[in-house]
Amino acid sequence: MSSTIASRKRxxxxxxxxxxxxxxxxxxxxxxxxxxxxxxxGIKAISWEFxxxxxxxxxxxxxxxPAIIGTLYLVAGSMIFAFxxxxxxxxxxxxxxxxxxxxxxxxxxxxxLAGIPSIIFGLFGMALFVNQLKFGDSILxxxxxxxxxxxxxxxxxxxxxxxxxPDTFRQASLGLGASKWQTTSKVVIPIAFPNIITGLILSIxxxxxxxxxxxxxxAAYFLPKLPQSIFDQVMALPYHLYVITxxxxxxxxxxxxxxxxxxxxxxxxxxxxxxxxxxxxxxxxKVKMN
Amino acid sequence: xxxxxxxxxxLYYSDFHALKNVSMAVKxxxxxxxxxxxxxxxxxxxxxFNRMNDLIDNVKIDGGVLLDGKDIYDKAVVTDELxxxxxxxxxxxxxxxxxxxxxxxxxxxxxxxNNKKILDESVEKSLQQSALWDxxxxxxxxxxxxxxxxxxxxxCIARALAIEPTVILMDEPASALDPISTSKIEELIYxxxxxxxxxxxxxxxxxxxxxxxxxxxxxxxxxxxxxETKEIFTNPKNQQTQNYITGRFG
Numbered sequence: 001m002s003s004t005i006a007s008r009k010r011x012x013x014x015x016x017x018x019x020x021x022x023x024x025x026x027x028x029x030x031x032x033x034x035x036x037x038x039x040x041x042g043i044k045a046i047s048w049e050f051x052x053x054x055x056x057x058x059x060x061x062x063x064x065x066p067a068i069i070g071t072l073y074l075v076a077g078s079m080i081f082a083f084x085x086x087x088x089x090x091x092x093x094x095x096x097x098x099x100x101x102x103x104x105x106x107x108x109x110x111x112x113l114a115g116i117p118s119i120i121f122g123l124f125g126m127a128l129f130v131n132q133l134k135f136g137d138s139i140l141x142x143x144x145x146x147x148x149x150x151x152x153x154x155x156x157x158x159x160x161x162x163x164x165x166p167d168t169f170r171q172a173s174l175g176l177g178a179s180k181w182q183t184t185s186k187v188v189i190p191i192a193f194p195n196i197i198t199g200l201i202l203s204i205x206x207x208x209x210x211x212x213x214x215x216x217x218x219a220a221y222f223l224p225k226l227p228q229s230i231f232d233q234v235m236a237l238p239y240h241l242y243v244i245t246x247x248x249x250x251x252x253x254x255x256x257x258x259x260x261x262x263x264x265x266x267x268x269x270x271x272x273x274x275x276x277x278x279x280x281x282x283x284x285x286k287v288k289m290n
Numbered sequence: 291x292x293x294x295x296x297x298x299x300x301l302y303y304s305d306f307h308a309l310k311n312v313s314m315a316v317k318x319x320x321x322x323x324x325x326x327x328x329x330x331x332x333x334x335x336x337x338x339f340n341r342m343n344d345l346i347d348n349v350k351i352d353g354g355v356l357l358d359g360k361d362i363y364d365k366a367v368v369t370d371e372l373x374x375x376x377x378x379x380x381x382x383x384x385x386x387x388x389x390x391x392x393x394x395x396x397x398x399x400x401x402x403x404n405n406k407k408i409l410d411e412s413v414e415k416s417l418q419q420s421a422l423w424d425x426x427x428x429x430x431x432x433x434x435x436x437x438x439x440x441x442x443x444x445x446c447i448a449r450a451l452a453i454e455p456t457v458i459l460m461d462e463p464a465s466a467l468d469p470i471s472t473s474k475i476e477e478l479i480y481x482x483x484x485x486x487x488x489x490x491x492x493x494x495x496x497x498x499x500x501x502x503x504x505x506x507x508x509x510x511x512x513x514x515x516x517x518e519t520k521e522i523f524t525n526p527k528n529q530q531t532q533n534y535i536t537g538r539f540g
Contacts (some may be wrong), residue, residue, distance in 0.1 A: 176397035177374035
């Protein structure tokens with residue numbers, strides 16, 4: 001009797017194990033298929049000219065240089081805005097605010113902000129930055145809009161990073177007569193820094209691929225020259241991809257360019273991740289704990 | 291004169307009454323041990339002396355805590371300044387992820403001292419006082435995490451000594467250490483009381499007996515008995531104290 005129970009238990013264990021294994025392999029397989037699909041279709045389009053030349057012939061020939069530059073500007077601009085503000089907010093929430101209603105409200109709002117569809121950010125950015133503040137369709141307006149989108153990611157990851165710093169370090173520092181700010185800046189942030197970088201990685205990944213927020217705030221269909229100031233429009237990879245797949249002069253002929261663009265976008269995100277990971281490892285080693 | 295004193299001290303965590311009318315005094319250059327079962331309030335009591343409980347939300351304190359006769363909960367007292375006079379060593383060694391040198395120098399640096407000569411002297415002096423100098427003098431620039439647990443704890447003591455406090459609070463400083471490291475810390479406490487007043491929380495009866503001049507027994511937030519360690523251990527007046535030190539509960 002007991003042996004049938006035991007064998008049923010073992011069988012169920014086997015089923016559960018294989019089910020989980022299958023599902024997780026499935027996820028990885030899908031990911032690899034997407035990558036394979038992009039690489040196999042996009043690699044033909046990739047050449048030195050493709051990443052260094054302006055588009056030509058109604059974007060069926062030439063390169064995507066201005067879109068690459070545009071995306072880099074937008075990522076950099078949004079991070080310059082979102083990273084300091086996000087990190088500062090997280091420090092305020094985690095180090096300075098006492099548990100209570102205020103903290104709850106701030107945290108809830110940050111979570112809500114993270115859940116807002118990106119097109120809403122786009123509309124808000126257009127209303128506030130483009131029209132109200134009269135920045136026009138510009139790198140400035142686009143960066144600020146993307147920055148808003150990245151803020152909750154930066155705040156949340158920074159908060160987690162700060163929370164992971166054991167309280168005993170704070171107590172040790174305060175116990176030596178250090179002020180709260182000295183404790184935060186000299187002890188807590190250095191320890192949390194590798195994980196704060198993670199927030200930067202995640203938000204770069206998110207921001208570089210977003211189309212909706214830049215739709216009404218900065219992105220241009222086609223520009224004959226590179227932007228001269230932060231008040232100029234730019235082309236950007238995700239928008240470029242959208243444009244040449246749906247509304248170019250010749251969608252069919254642009255198809256290889258579209259795959260190429262997608263591949264470049266993925267590679268940029270990948271490089272950003274690798275770079276940030278390397279940074280994280282580097283700073284992680286400096287504060288290695290046992 | 292009493293170095294430390296508390297008068298009718300009550301402490302509440304929200305609704306929980308954690309310390310009940312605790313009145314006791316510690317003489318200068320003596321070691322006072324706080325003993326009692328877990329949750330009896332001894333650590334909470336220790337932390338009232340450098341206002342570490344202020345860090346916890348919803349703590350309410352009434353009654354007086356005096357350092358050199360002055361109320362440290364007075365509105366005019368700046369906690370940073372208080373904590374320079376009342377150093378603390380924690381249960382688990384908690385050196386910063388910095389070099390050995392920078393760990394000891396930290397307290398001076400945050401108090402505005404950056405002169406290299408003064409720092410060098412203070413680091414050496416403090417490490418000598420904590421009996422660690424000979425073991426680390428050739429690797430001051432190495433990470434504090436390369437030290438053993440016992441060495442780390444002596445480093446934390448040196449770090450506390452560097453800012454030249456007059457009182458040192460120790461919260462079970464040897465509970466995470468092996469017996470040899472523990473005995474080193476105990477010898478150190480014996481040395482340190484010549485210069486400092488020490489209050490130590492410990493779970494270890496023998497340790498309390500070995501290192502302290504006075505012992506206070508806490509139970510459920512109340513100070514049950516306080517007196518000379520010899521008296522408490524050989525001739526306790528209270529039945530609960532007797533039960534606790536003989537290991538009948540706790």
